[in-house]
């Protein structure tokens with residue numbers, strides 16, 4: 001029962017930071033341009049990927065079915081396309097414009113473009 005208060009507090013914190021975020025990140029320019037991948041960015045990208053992308057694109061980008069795009073085949077020389085598709089969505093791929101914190105697409109790109117850190 002002691003945990004309950006803590007849970008509520010965490011929920012409130014999450015909700016308020018979410019709201020602050022929605023206000024600050026409506027401008028696509030808030031999303032930083034892709035830079036060189038570092039191991040730290042790849043790790044951050046993996047955590048983010050597991051949380052927000054893996055349910056459709058599969059663990060470690062290994063898709064369980066055929067319905068979602070195979071991210072291991074995404075062209076590594078097309079960061080703009082990646083940023084655009086993740087920001088605005090594409091067909092059944094949802095938009096992540098308001099769901100990710102600033103910088104998150106950069107971490108995700110570091111993860112995807114290095115094939116999970118294998119091609120750095």
Ligand code: HEC
Pocket residue numbers: 049052053054055056057067068069071074081082085086090091092093094096108
């Ligand atoms: C609800 C399921 C779903 C989730 C969650 C999801 N995707 Fe997708 N994604 C799709 C589908 C379906 C496609 C294929 C879209 C098409 O081309 O018709 C796709 C395609 C893509 C593409 C290729 C777009 C292109 O330019 O051809 C990229 C890149 C991508 N997803 C990245 C991500 C990333 C990164 C995340 C996590 C932030 C993510 N997706 C989360 C369903 C999803």
